[in-house]
Amino acid sequence: MRTAAELNYREKGIISEIDFSHPSSKRIMEHGFTPGQTIELVCKSTFNDPIAISIRGTLIAIRKSEAGCIKLK
């Protein structure tokens, strides 16, 4: 199963679930990453990490290690 961390530049995906075991999962969900939402990888920074994801009309910068707990359909 792919995760948000594996999205390519300008690729979209729909969230299927959030890995609750990840320590940042609650924080990620509070920022609006919940199942069913469409996300898009908008930018990658110079060192490929963190990435900027568009969710619910906002851009969120997030580390790849944390984006890894956002599972996609």
Place this chain on the structure above:
Amino acid sequence: MRTAADLKVPLITLVGPPNSGKTTLFNILSGKNYKTVNYPGSTVEYFTSRILSKYNIKAELVDSPGIVSLIPESIDEKVAVDSLYSHPKLGTPDLVITTIDSCQLSRHLLLPKQLISAGFNVIIVLTMTDILAKRGLKISERKLSKALNCDVVVLNGRSKQGIENLIQATNSNLERLGVTYKKNIIPYNSLENRKDLIDTFKEIEGIVNDVYENVNEDEKIYLNSANRELKILQDGTTNNGFTPDEITLKIDRVLLHRFWGFLVFVLVMGLTFTSIFWIAQPLMDLVDELFTNLNSLVLENFESGWFTFLVSDGIISGAGSVLVFVPQIIILFVILGLLEDSGYLARGAMLIDKPLSKIGLNGRSFVPMLSGFACAIPAMIAARTIPNRKERLFTIFIIPLMSCSARLPVYALLIAYLIPRDKPWLGGILLGGIYFFSIVSSIVVAWIINKFSKRIFSTEGSSSFILELPSYRVPKISAVINHTYNSSKEYILRAGPMILGFSLVLWFLTFFPNINPQVETEGFTTRQIQNLERAERLEHSYASDLGKLIQPFMSPIGMDWRIGVSLISAFAAREVFVSSLALTFKVTSEDDEEQSTLLNSLRNAKIEATGEKLFTVATSIGLIVFFIFALQCLSTVAVSRKETGGWKIPLLQVFIFTALAYFMTFITVNGLRFFGIQ
């Protein structure tokens, strides 16, 4: 402090996610006339104020730190949420006003939902509706109010349009509560778990779908069609959400570009950095001149006695060394404010997160570290925005390694001493080299300290970097000025008494017990005699006794007690080193030539015991190295204690950085000598 509870007035707390316009609302209601209240034992700070009398509400207003949810994760978040439930000084709020960005309803409604289920009495303030209107949409206050069962008010932060409605809603809410209102708040830990979070968001999505309306007709529309109207490309799968601001996305295609983005970042930081120095320098000189003149004025017009010297050398010079940094701090805050308000600072933090995470820091450590090049005190305070406790403590720990501007006069003097008179350009290169060396060495030191981080900070916690990138906008100048004013005031109030107090102690140590020194007066001007007297007084002062005590430590690095005294004086503020050297080495000149004659007397200075030259190339470079590493600033220590909530970290900082400075100086001086450079 007299609080709302003592005075029996209702307490209104402002709560809201970051970037939701909460502080703007606080400024409107309070008239920017506020004070800070600390949560006991922590660094979480609250602004509190009475509501402006023109609004006719008798209530205490509190601005709380921005939070996205009521379920805390970090220690500081827990403190923020705890104090919302029941602040030890302020009590439990009678009314919570929460600001929500209308364009981000589906994210921002989480907090009011939680507040309402916790049992708070809530008013929702919808901000940024003008931006929403540009998208052809508005929010039905009536429907939102019905769905959440609380008052909803639309407010324009720039024009203050809608404030009367908020006042009215506040009044009717407070009236409804009456005096007999019993607060029945459910603690957060029994509130929700992760599964509930998903359900809450589902509910919010339902509400959001319902409340957005077309600006022109009252006809309900779905957001997909709204987005189609705006010609934003959507595929069929998108549900209730906008796409981010188109212009922002376009700008980010450059500013967050993998190559250009980093180049722009380096350029922006370079410009920020140089303007901290080049724009501030003439202003700093002006402040310096003002206090030097004031000092001379006192000395010339009053009878020479200990009290005159207390006023001139103790109080006036002490106040001068506090205020000399104000221009720099103002410029730093103006630039940072402009960058932050435009939305760029969050991008900067994102770009630098990866390299910083390699040495145990966080993208959010970046702004505090940058500020550290001006002054460590505002820098440590800025570290409060780092959510992870370990990363925050670590950032505070290494901030003294950033070469703050107080070291500049010291570098300037020693560079002037080192380079030949006919090659002034060499000085610029040397100064650049010093900054480069100090940046590289702080990275290395940070990397080493990170290896021992568990023992030093005794806290771990998972490292996290999730940061909202706000839409770009033209910075609001009034907000930047307001923020700059408050931060500068905070610097003066926090560092001022400390630096001034310590200057007075130092003045005492350098002035007593030899109050009336005897010197030759023939052939000298009054000014020169005064300087001679000062030098004589210093030579037999308590400070020199102290300096002689540390002579055994100074010899191995090729220096003597006189430099030792100046190094001790530099604990008040580093630039005091220069004036203290000038005093110690009997400078008998007029003020304007202070540096050149000081250079001459440094050239002629000999080590008393051996008669060898004291300021050689090796010892001068050694001194520069000492200043790169040493933590010689008591105000920094005091602020570090306050911000870390204990003595452990500041004491470790003093010990480690001073030992490191001594060790590196020892290696530099003896290494250079080994290679034949005296």
